[in-house]
Amino acid sequence: MNFDEALIRSRLQAAFDTIASLSGQAGDIRAIGDAVRNCLDQGGAIYTCGNGGSAAEALHLAEELIGKYRAARPPRRAVCLNADPTALTCIANDFGFDEVFARQVEALVRRGDALVVFSTSGASPNIVRALQKARDLGATTIGLLGREGGASLPLCDLPLVVRSQETAHIQEAHQVVLHLILEAVEAA
Numbered sequence: 001m002n003f004d005e006a007l008i009r010s011r012l013q014a015a016f017d018t019i020a021s022l023s024g025q026a027g028d029i030r031a032i033g034d035a036v037r038n039c040l041d042q043g044g045a046i047y048t049c050g051n052g053g054s055a056a057e058a059l060h061l062a063e064e065l066i067g068k069y070r071a072a073r074p075p076r077r078a079v080c081l082n083a084d085p086t087a088l089t090c091i092a093n094d095f096g097f098d099e100v101f102a103r104q105v106e107a108l109v110r111r112g113d114a115l116v117v118f119s120t121s122g123a124s125p126n127i128v129r130a131l132q133k134a135r136d137l138g139a140t141t142i143g144l145l146g147r148e149g150g151a152s153l154p155l156c157d158l159p160l161v162v163r164s165q166e167t168a169h170i171q172e173a174h175q176v177v178l179h180l181i182l183e184a185v186e187a188a
Contacts, residue, residue: 018162018169019176025160029177032142032158033184039114039140040065040185045077047109047139049101049130050118053171055082057118057144061178069182076185079108081130101130111138116181119143120170122150122161131155144177146170 022029036046046065048058058080065078081104082088091103109115115134119127122145131141131152143149143156146164153159162173 014166015169015172018164018166018173021163022173022176028158028160029180030184032160032177033181035140035142035158036114036116036181037185037188039112040076041188042112044110044112044114045079045108046114046116047079047081047105047134048116048118049081049127051082051124051126053167054118054120054174057171057174057178058116059083060175061116061181064178064182065185069179069186071186073186081105081108098125098129101126102133105130105133105137105139109134109137109139114140114142116142116144117152117156118174119150119152120146120167120174122147122152124150124152128152128155144174146174 039046048062050058062078062080065076081101087104088100091100095103105115115130117127117131122143128151132155134141135155141155141157143152143159145152145159145161149159149161153161160177162170164170
C-alpha cells in the first residue's frame with residue numbers, strides 16, 4: 001500500500017463518514033451527557049476505563065473532568081481505572097488481567113456513581129467484568145463501544161455503538177463523543 005494523496009483522502013473520508021454517522025445517535029449522546037452531568041451534580045463520581053487506545057480516551061475524559069475542557073469551573077470527581085500501573089500490575093499478577101478493572105470497581109464504585117467504558121469491540125473480558133460489577137453495585141453503566149457492541153452492550157444502561165469495523169475510526173468517533181460529554185458537563 002502506498003502512502004499517497006489517494007490513500008489520505010480515502011482515510012479522511014472514512015473517518016468523516018464514521019463521525020457523521022453519530023448525528024443519528026444525537027439523542028443517545030445527549031442522554032449520556034445528561035447522565036454524566038446528573039451523576040456529578042448529585043455528588044457521584046465518574047469512573048472510566050479502557051484498553052490500549054481506548055485507555056487513552058478513558059484517561060482523557062477523567063482528566064478533563066478534573067481539570068477543565070473549555071471553561072474554568074470547579075473540578076469534578078473522576079477516576080481513570082487504567083491510570084495506576086501499580087494497581088493494574090498487582091491485580092493482574094494476583095487475580096489475572098480480566099479482573100484489573102472489576103477489582104477496582106468493587107473497591108471504589110458506589111451507588112450513584114457511573115462507570116464509563118471505552119471499547120472498540122465491546123468484547124474485552126476486563127471491560128465486561130467491570131460493567132457487571134458496576135451493575136451489581138447499582139452504578140450507572142455507560143459504554144462507548146464499537147462494531148456491534150459485543151458482550152458489553154447488554155451490560156450498559158446507556159450504550160453508544162459506533163458501527164464500524166475500523167478501530168481507528170471508532171476511536172476517532174469516541175473522541176468526538178467524549179468532548180460532547182464534556183460540553184454537557186460544562187453547559188451546566
